[in-house]
Each structure stands twice: as structure tokens, then as C-alpha cells.
Amino acid sequence: MSGLPRPLAALAAVTLLSGAAAVPVTAGERTPQAPPVDCRAVKCVALTFDDGPTRYTAPILDTLQHRHVPATFFLIGPHALRYRADVLREYRDGDAIGDHTVTHPRLIRLPLARVKYEIGTAARQIASVTGRRPTLFRPPFGAWNARVRAAAGAEGMPVIMWSVTARDWKYRDPPRIEHRVLRLVRPGAIVVLHDRYATTPPAISSIVRALQARGYHLVTVPQLFATSTGLRPGMVYHHGP
Numbered sequence: 001m002s003g004l005p006r007p008l009a010a011l012a013a014v015t016l017l018s019g020a021a022a023v024p025v026t027a028g029e030r031t032p033q034a035p036p037v038d039c040r041a042v043k044c045v046a047l048t049f050d051d052g053p054t055r056y057t058a059p060i061l062d063t064l065q066h067r068h069v070p071a072t073f074f075l076i077g078p079h080a081l082r083y084r085a086d087v088l089r090e091y092r093d094g095d096a097i098g099d100h101t102v103t104h105p106r107l108i109r110l111p112l113a114r115v116k117y118e119i120g121t122a123a124r125q126i127a128s129v130t131g132r133r134p135t136l137f138r139p140p141f142g143a144w145n146a147r148v149r150a151a152a153g154a155e156g157m158p159v160i161m162w163s164v165t166a167r168d169w170k171y172r173d174p175p176r177i178e179h180r181v182l183r184l185v186r187p188g189a190i191v192v193l194h195d196r197y198a199t200t201p202p203a204i205s206s207i208v209r210a211l212q213a214r215g216y217h218l219v220t221v222p223q224l225f226a227t228s229t230g231l232r233p234g235m236v237y238h239h240g241p
């Protein structure tokens with residue numbers, strides 16, 4: 001835990017103004033490096049966190065804030081409604097926010113109408129908090145097919161997979177999570193972690209420090225692709241340049 005919660009005044013202003021409709025807040029406070037990083041020219045890595053927010057999100061945000069780095073969060077819609085302050089903090093800090101469905105199903109088993117519901121409804125739930133629709137989609141369990149791509153594309157979202165999985169859902173052991181990420185990471189990596197287990201936040205500070213010591217720039221998923229291919233709705237991405 002580090003420092004005080006950031007601009008309480010800003011948050012208060014949002015709360016006062018929001019009423020029925022969410023009001024966009026200014027994003028980008030924790031932007032990593034200025035001018036923007038060119039991930040074709042330097043080593044980049046994008047840490048991503050799925051399934052939140054939960055009570056384990058805030059300690060991760062504290063660490064990211066302390067290290068002045070952004071991440072990408074793929075939110076479950078009802079969790080976003082329950083942990084609104086954490087979603088607003090992610091947005092305000094300059095983290096990227098993606099859609100991770102309403103009920104976290106294995107979408108490839110579902111008919112198109114249900115797939116559309118899962119993606120579209122979660123997008124609206126997230127937007128009701130931030131005032132902006134998410135621009136990224138990650139399918140639960142990484143399970144996608146043509147229907148999932150089409151439904152994400154229809155919502156204007158690319159499908160974001162990963163190149164490194166921390167297996168934090170399995171190990172529940174901070175040193176083991178850390179070692180696995182640091183062993184597998186390569187320039188352009190998208191690393192999947194989860195902000196739903198107590199054992200993940202304690203691993204994050206060491207991971208960030210070790211990556212920075214190796215010369216990595218930590219970026220959001222959109223930043224990872226900003227100077228190369230960009231991200232196109234309905235396309236699937238596993239790693240950056």
C-alpha cells in the first residue's frame with residue numbers, strides 16, 4: 001500500500017456530477033513514458049488482469065501507482081457495477097479497460113444471441129461506470145471462435161489473447177507466479193494475471209521491478225500496438241511487436 005488515494009477532489013467531482021449518467025473522468029494520469037513508447041524500437045510488455053474488480057484489485061493498483069506503470073484490466077460487468085471506485089481509479093490512472101463478459105461462460109458453447117448478450121451487456125455495464133465503452137475484449141478461458149470474433153467485432157472490439165500465462169489461478173504462490181512470468185516473458189508479451197486471488201497482488205511488485213530492471217517498458221495493450229498494427233475490431237491478438 002502506498003500513498004493516499006489519488007485526487008479525491010476529482011473523484012468527488014465525478015460523484016457529484018454523475019447523477020443518473022456516468023460522466024467521463026480524465027484518464028491518463030499514470031501514463032508510463034512521454035512521448036509515447038514505440039514498442040517496435042524498445043522492449044515492451046503488457047500486464048493484463050482478468051476477472052475483476054474484486055477486493056484484490058486495489059492493492060494491485062497501489063503497486064502500479066507506486067511504480068508509475070499502467071496495466072490492462074478485463075472486467076466482468078457485474079463486478080464493475082459492484083466495485084465502481086476501483087473501475088474509476090483504473091480509468092483515471094490511465095489503465096486500459098476491457099470487457100470480460102457478464103457471467104464468465106465458455107462462449108464457444110453458446111449460441112450467437114447469448115454471445116452477443118455477454119459481450120454487449122458487459123460493455124454497457126462498464127460504460128455505465130466510466131462513461132465510456134470498453135475498447136478491448138478478452139474471452140473467458142481464452143475460448144474464442146468465429147462467432148466470438150464476430151460478436152466482439154460488432155461491438156467495435158478486438159479479441160485480446162495472451163502470450164504468457166502466470167497460472168496464478170493454479171499456483172496461488174507469489175514467488176512461483178513471479179518466476180513463471182519472468183521465465184516466459186519476451187519483448188511484445190501480453191501477460192495474463194488475475195485480480196481475483198489473494199496470492200496475485202504480492203507478486204506484482206517484484207514482477208514490475210524485475211521487468212524494469214531488464215529494460216522493459218510496461219504499457220497497456222493499446223499502447224503495445226499503437227505504433228505497429230494498431231488494433232482492429234474482430235481481429236485476434238496474442239502479442240505485440
Ligand SMILES: [Zn+2]
Nearest residue numbers: 050051140141
Ligand atoms: Zn476470466
